[in-house]
Amino acid sequence: MDTCIINTPLGYAKISGNQDGISSVTVLDSEESPTDIIPEVLEDCVYQLQEYFDGKRQQFALQLNPEGTEFQKKVWNQLAKIPHGTTTSYLELSKQLGDIKAIRAVANANGKNPIWIIIPCHRIIGSDGSLTGYAGGLHRKQWLLEHESPYKQQRLF
Structure with missing residues (x-):
């Protein structure tokens, strides 16, 4: 499982996923250091989230793989x-x-x-x-x- 930390207007967010899709995006209540090199499998998620926060994206086109019932x-x-x-x-x-x-x-x-x-x-x-x-x-x-x-x-x- 690859992970990265990004800075958003609402605080730091942790993204996790692999070739099967994004498994989690969580907002953190603590200050973290943003990841210097984004893992390739997470690049599109980071890019689309940035577009969302910039007001340029209303729908996400990502493969998701959340764990749950x-x-x-x-x-x-x-x-x-x-x-x-x-x-x-x-x-x-x-x-x-x-x-x-x-x-x-x-x-x-x-x-x-x-x-x-x-x-x-x-x-x-x-x-x-x-x-x-x-x-x-x-x-x-x-x-x-x-x-x-x-x-x-x-x-x-």
């Missing part, structure tokens, strides 16, 4: 279908997966998403429109949603 992978596949610049709720996601009663399991799988940004778990909000829990911190979730919003405005506070 069949149910988790089903949830992550559904998350990947949420269009850039839009949000949905756990309830709606549960409905799309065909089981409204699975809302807690869907929320749990969402929270275990190992591929930050590329599998866009940040696009899940509360049914009332509120920001809900986010493993990377609500400040990052808010930043990502504002970054993807088609309606740009200055912050008031």
Whole structure:
């Protein structure tokens, strides 16, 4: 498994993967030294993430290989279908997966998403429109949603 550390507007991120695909992209809460030489199998991921942060990419074209249960992978596949610049709720996601009663399991799988940004778990909000829990911190979730919003405005506070 190859890994690298990159600097992003939201802190340092660790990317892991191999010839079978990207297995994880995680945001770090500590300062790390960015990797000097990016492993070849991770170069495209680093490039596409940079394009995303530069506002030049809305969809990723990467081979993904996250580890998880069949149910988790089903949830992550559904998350990947949420269009850039839009949000949905756990309830709606549960409905799309065909089981409204699975809302807690869907929320749990969402929270275990190992591929930050590329599998866009940040696009899940509360049914009332509120920001809900986010493993990377609500400040990052808010930043990502504002970054993807088609309606740009200055912050008031």
